[in-house]
Amino acid sequence: MNVSRRTRIQKTYEALFALEDVREIFRRSLPTGLDGGEEREFSEALARVRGIIDGIEDGGGELPSGRVCDGIEVRSREEDYININPIQAAGRLTPEARKAIISYGDGYSTCDHCRKPFRLDKIGRPPVEAFHRELAEFLSMDVARVVPGARRGFQAVTQSLLEKGDFVIVSSLAHYTEFLAVEVAGGVVREVPLDEDNKVTAEAVAEKIEKVKAETGSLPRLMMIDHFDYQFGNEHEVRGIGKVAKDYGIPFLYNGAYTVGVMPVDGKEIGADFVVGSGHKSMAAVAPSGVLATTEEWAERVFRTTEMTGDVTNRRFGIKEVENMGCTLMGATLISMIASFPRVKARTAAWDEEVAKSNRFLRELSRIDGTRVLSELPRRHTLSKVDTTDSFDTVAKTHKRRGYFLSDELKERGIIGEFAGATRVWKLNTYGLTSDQVDYAAGSFLEIAEGYGLKIS
Amino acid sequence: MNVSRRTRIQKTYEALFALEDVREIFRRSLPTGLDGGEEREFSEALARVRGIIDGIEDGGGELPSGRVCDGIEVRSREEDYININPIQAAGRLTPEARKAIISYGDGYSTCDHCRKPFRLDKIGRPPVEAFHRELAEFLSMDVARVVPGARRGFQAVTQSLLEKGDFVIVSSLAHYTEFLAVEVAGGVVREVPLDEDNKVTAEAVAEKIEKVKAETGSLPRLMMIDHFDYQFGNEHEVRGIGKVAKDYGIPFLYNGAYTVGVMPVDGKEIGADFVVGSGHKSMAAVAPSGVLATTEEWAERVFRTTEMTGDVTNRRFGIKEVENMGCTLMGATLISMIASFPRVKARTAAWDEEVAKSNRFLRELSRIDGTRVLSELPRRHTLSKVDTTDSFDTVAKTHKRRGYFLSDELKERGIIGEFAGATRVWKLNTYGLTSDQVDYAAGSFLEIAEGYGLKIS
Missing domain, CATH: 1.10.287 (Helix Hairpins)
Incomplete structure (x- = not known):
């Protein structure tokens, strides 16, 4: 630099x-x-x-x-630098969000005009209430709440739906937070096997449901499936899975941690009962933040309000939602989501361009002999997994800096975010980079490869 | 202005x-x-x-x-303005925190150097791991974790300790989030009555424990007591309560939402098994943030790691903590806490000065005839409840702006944060104001009172 x-x-x-x-x-x-x-x-x-x-x-x-x-x-x-980190790309703040947190950094900054009934999603100024309505609309769901990360959205659902020992269908590529959400609610995960392309099909989900039924005598209580997984960024058959869910009458949680905020998500059309998204992963917001949206039908249960009464004072806090623990994101986390939202809506509409850049980048990278893309091709996402065991790792084997040679070379050219030291299997994300940045980054990889005598085709 | x-x-x-x-x-x-x-x-x-x-x-x-x-x-x-809002005072960011969030606003900004074993509290750069150690030390506890608000700290404890139907001792001034934390875990609250000074005594706690024992045949499973409550800002007898807890062998959660970050808190000396604090309320941090600290003994249970195994993949995510849902505050929330921490430590040592200012302010306010301080006197905290029914409310009764006349007058003088429109019972907090600001604010109230012909003594 x-x-x-x-x-x-x-x-x-x-x-x-x-x-x-x-x-x-x-x-x-x-x-x-x-x-x-x-x-x-x-x-x-x-x-x-x-x-x-x-x-x-x-x-x-x-x-x-x-x-x-x-x-x-x-x-x-x-x-x-140009940052190609797999999980940071779409959580980068927009300029609007950066300005907003300068102004709203202080603790309870969004609560200046909190009035009866004293709940975050009812605040009119700043426009928190309006944002909640828009958020539900944006996802084609009836009701939405902000939560401290997608994981807390999963948790609200699992804790509302599961009894101890209940089974939950997840993907074999499920994120660890889905495991935890099931565990914290006393449930047990049952993974759907992947097909030969590392994808979850509706058929495989149906088979797994039947297996659980045969094993336990009853249906799984919930299904949580990632539209795109965190490992390959492969697209899984969520629409078909939504139909299977309907057929069996099993509630379906659509995990949109890698979709909500970057590509259009129509929860109703997908057949989702719950849509969960991540603010810091895909909505250009401060961590921890996320969204949980659902239907009128399920809202009553998952967003149920407190029924506890004080035995001495007879106090009740009737409007507060139990699973959300009352208010959730009372400051910069929320305001960054709101400030980014107009740009987030606009960018989801331009998702095809992002996918095109992702494909362009990987096409170039694949020109380095021995480099393989482990994710499905053509790419339908900007997060991808690559295998450079037969390209960059052959250099690392004899380089005194080992795998770090690649990080060194990239950094020198102003590129970071690959897993430092990794030259075999690693992930990257091109989301939000300009066209020039994508070309420059791809060109840098080729230049490094050439410099070490790797063959370019 | x-x-x-x-x-x-x-x-x-x-x-x-x-x-x-x-x-x-x-x-x-x-x-x-x-x-x-x-x-x-x-x-x-x-x-x-x-x-x-x-x-x-x-x-x-x-x-x-x-x-x-x-x-x-x-x-x-x-x-x-001078902001006397009851809950915003100690959550105002320090200049260091404001600078830190400018730099670390982006989603997963604290995760650049996350390496094996991939858990937030193990990150060395920025110094997240060191901060966790210092935080435990600061509270005289063995282990500490950051959480998305004090409420999520309560929840981690209740969900770890309670079975359905278990009783939990809380104060008659318990915050609603304590009710929710008990409810979400399937427990039932039992409130300790207040004495004539609106305080919770050790004796009253012991009596309530006996009552629960008589009613249910067993001891309550947990006690959660606020050191200072959110209503009066009264100090409750936590040390004595700690002893009662030890005597009965009931785990004791010390709610330090109004103490941790503003006054010295020695968890061990208090006899707390759990210390919970609020980042956005008292530690000059972005919301939602907080801390949950505990002893070695309880850490194993409350910070237990996942045991779930994928049935198809055999995946395990062994280091992730179930109740924390893995990592908690991965960005500006955490970095603002860390950046504020040196100043937060320093200010807790100067707590007496804050209390002195609080008393000075209320002494002046009380000179307005008919004004009563409902909190204990002398004040031991900066959050106080006052009753101006016989002073400012007598003006409001005939003023065309009703109770808003007071807000108008205050705002004109550059003071905000009182509950707009309230002229009977309301709360204020002088925390963090300079000596000049305290005097100016007190003087403004007197000036307004005089202007409306209220008697000053």
Whole structure:
């Protein structure tokens, strides 16, 4: 990376931080205005900002400390590099979300205008209530709630539906949080085997249901299936699975951790009883955040309100939802989701372009002899698994830096996010990269391969 | 509030937002550097920042839009006003936390260097692992985990300890999230009555335990008691209660939502088996965040790791903790807690000064004839409940703006956070205000009272 770019980026951070110092002066002062000492402090702080800004454009001057504060380094990966990390791509904040959290970082910042009945999803200002309605619409479901991560959405469903020992159908590529959600509710997972293309078919789901029925004498209580899995980013047959669910009368949780927020999701059409999405994975929001949407029918159960009464005080908190533990995302997590939402809606409509870039990237990567794409082809997602055992790993075998040679070479070219040191099987995600960034990244891999004498076809 | 102050504050936000636009240019560009068009865009964006900065100091020029983005207004309450909101005071971010979330806002931002065994509390960079150790030490407990709000800490404990129908001792001033935590785990609350000073004594707890024993034939399975409650901010006899817990052998969850992060908390000395704190309420952190700390003995149970095995794949995710659903706060929530922590530790040591300010404020407020402090006196906390039925409410009765007259008058003087429209019983919190801000706020109440002919003694 060229030095002046790095300096510019670090100085941009420095200027942002210096402006936070300006802001702090207001926080410590009286509303009547700054006193003499504060006014001087204010002028000095502003002069500092100006000095930094002046240094940004020419990229000259001293490189800033690179620290946020004691012990925490500035995280400038998204500015310094092209990041192909498999799970970070679609959780990157939009500029709107970044601005929103500057303004709404403080603890209970979204609660200024919370009025009766005192529940997060009823707040009108900022537009939390409207956002909840739009969110349900966006997913073609009846009701939606925000939750602290997709996992907490799974948990709300499993804890509402399962009795101890109940069986739950999951994919053989189910994310570990699905396992945990079943376990925390006292249930037991039963995995659907994959077909030869590492995909879950409706037929395999039906077979597994029959097996559970034969084994236990009753049907599984719930099915949780990922539309795209976290390993291969393969598309699984969710529409067919939705039909199987209907046929057997088993509630179906659609895991959209890798779809909600990046591609169109129509929960009703899919036949989902529950749609779960991840804010920090796919909706450009601060972690932990996510969404749980459902139908009118199930909302009553999963979003049931408290019935507990205090035996001494007779207190009841009737509007609070048990599985959500009352309010869920009361600050920057929620506001980042809301601020990103218009852009998130727009980008889901442009999903085909993202998939096209993903395919273009992998086509190029595959030109390196011995490189294999382990995910289904053509790609239907931007998250992919590749095997470079017969290409980059042959270099790693004799390189003094072992597998890290690839990370070194990539980093030198401004690319990060591959699993450092891994040269056999690893994952990447091209989501949200510009066309130029995709071409540049692909070109960098080819250049590195060539430099080490690997054959390019 | 004077207009130029407002303009300055809004322009500070505008400059922060404009710098985010600068930052975005880097995110969209190649690591090799900006091309011609981007370089022009960059110059223009910087010129915009400079222009805003130039306008800040003189406070002149046009007032910015006051919008973060479409539909979301700038939240500048903490700069514009003195905020006496009962629950927001200690969740206000420190400057370090604000800087940290600028840098770590993106979804999985804390996970760049996550390596085996792939669990949040094991991450070395940023220093998440070290923070977890310090957090346990800070509370004098053996083990600590971050959780998405104190409520999720309660839930982890109740779900680990309770069987369906088990009884849990709570205070008659228990927060609703404690009710929910018991309900979600299938338990039943039993409230300890308050004494004449609205306090929970050790004796009353012991009596209630005996009552439950007589009623059900067995001891309650858990006790959850707030050190300071959310209604009066009264101190309850937690040390004595800790002893009662030990005597009966009932696990004791110390609810430190209003203590952890503002005053010293020594869990071992209190006799707590579990210490729960709130990040967004008392640790200057982004919501939802909190902490659950416990002893070695209980850690094994509450932080038990998954035992679920996939029947087809034989997959196990052995290191993931069931009740935490794996990783908890993977981004700005956690980093804001970590960044605030040094200042949070320092401020807990200065708790006496905060209490002194609280008492000073209420002494002044009480000079308004008819005003009563409903919380215990002298105050031992900064959260207090007051009754102005015989003072401000007598004005509201005939004022055309009703109770809102007080909000109007306060706002005009730069004070917010009282419950708008309430002139009878309401709560306030002076935490974190400077000495001058406390005096100014108290003086404003007196001035308003005088203006309406209320007697000052």
